[in-house]
Amino acid sequence: MSDYAIKLDKVSKSFKLPHEKNMTLKSALVNFSKRGYELQHVFTDLSLTLPKGEFLGILGRNGSGKSTLLKTLSGIYTPDSGEIHINGKLTPFIELGVGFNPELSGRDNVYLNGALLGFGRKEIDKIYNEIVAFAELERFMDQKLKNYSSGMQVRLAFSIAIRANTDILVLDEVLAVGDEAFQRKCYDYFNELKLKGKTVILVTHDMSAVKRFCTHAIVLDKGKVIYEGDTEGATTVYRNLNLEGSERSAASNNERRSYDSTIVQEVKTTDDNGKKKAMFQPKEKIRIAGIVEIPTSIENPAIQFWFNNPGGTSIASVKVHKNDLLKHTKDIHKTMEVAWELDGIFNDGKYLVTAEISDDTTGEVIEVLKEVCEFDVAGWESPYVIVHPAKKIAVTLVGQKK
């Protein structure tokens, strides 16, 4: 009896990325001698031991090598060097419903998908009704899969998947699909796995799921395990990793914008001193400044900035009309900087600023500069809301006699 489920010993994996992929015989013949390719090392000498019964979370940014790692230890990719020891039967769920064929009926797909999990016809016969009932698809089983909604397909795939009789499960982003009810089913299933003492590897971006289910977690960055330990620490490391990344990209985005507009020349977020800044702490004041030159043809200009989240929802906006502008400057048609100072109530995340110039006389929008600038907020304690309004708490005793 050995106590590990998976043991990776100095495993390396790289991909050969041809400069010009030899997909045709001709180019292969022509380039036979000088076949140039780039070796991309996804990870090098990665060692990892996973004891039996562990629920391991793997966190990492896109491109950190998570999926390659999963596929390598599932035996889909062959490592360049190193050894992988698997103790028990391992079933990967890189995707739900692998092998589903849209031209076949739901019933046929259950048998096909079941076979991929190692179920024979008779075994499926026995559990068929349970699978269908769990997926709530009784009426649809003789219809072709192509007529199913994507939600129905996922439900069916999931119902089969949870039947898999295996020792080690590898789950990649399974949570990313499905509605709330489905996610709850997923969570129930995870709990069940945990109770049964199965070994599970879960790759997800959902940090709450990691905290809830995983016994421990690792964080991958550029193919290296940069953290291994409890889930609390892993999520912190992962969050910081994301912050660094977004700081970099936000900073570069903030500078790289070109201004096709003749009116708006620059839009930026800055600190109190007017220094460009793209990364804000909770409660930190955010100053948004735009340099504009309004042509005389617009008599009654209005300048507005929208703050949208990446999903496109407007979280806030600020707007100034001619009258207010005149309070600050006599000639509103000269080049000027218009700036607002906003309370730092924005929740963690990325915000995209859209600038809009309109004419109050006609109500016409003259110019819209979409996503002309972006900034990030990070570090809030409970990042599950949209805004954190400034608040003052009052606690008074009531109903008590003096």
Place this chain on the structure above:
Amino acid sequence: MKIPKVLNRENRILLRELVSTDFKLRYQGSALGYAWSLLKPLFLFIILYIVFVYFLKIGQDIEHFPVYLLLGIILWNFFTEMTSQSLGSIVGRGDLIRKIKIPRWIIVFSSSVSALINLGLNLIIVVVFMIINQVEITPAVLLLPLSILEIYIFALGLSLLLSAAYVKFRDLSYIWEIVLQAGFYATPIIYPLSMVTIDIVQKILLMNPIAQAIQYARYNTITTEAITSSTLFSSVIYILIPIVVTLIVFVIGVLYFRSQSRYFAENI
């Protein structure tokens, strides 16, 4: 790869489902469905009969020539179906290969099993016409599986080779189509071998494993007038050459497939 491990329970389950999926999809949406498996060779025979008996009048010196022809074409079709279906099978099943771990050879093997089943159905039609044409059936019929085995092993070797190479060289499907087209005429299928009057050419043609197998199949089931390696060559060596070629192709196919299959998931 040891035999008991190769066809363990899981692999058998998988093979069965892949083959049955293949058949379900093949006649997907057609009104007559599986009946086409029988109708196709039936109509093929009718066409051959009309063309060769009424118009071309080739092979009149061979008794039961239409049946002789049908058997040859069906065996050739078995070879083409198996190789061309297998050729694209690995790429076509890329979704499976990239997402789960299954033995890759099962995919090629399942294509070959589908082709075998189809051959079985086609042979039913051959038997029907043999009876209608009152072909004298001798115990030599029992040797027919040997011919099929030779074609099968040869085709399986090529299938493994082609399906693995196709992952990298996508021109292969067109090249293979042309090779098959040439092969159809390089093999004595629609013409009797006796029509080839140059002795050496006749002999070279019979070095082809498919030609050898087809001629033996005809000799054993339909008419002893079919020229086979045994009737043409006195030395056993010449009979063995196509068999050795078959085995070499098979071994190369297996080895190449094994060396490449490790990288299918990332190359598809």
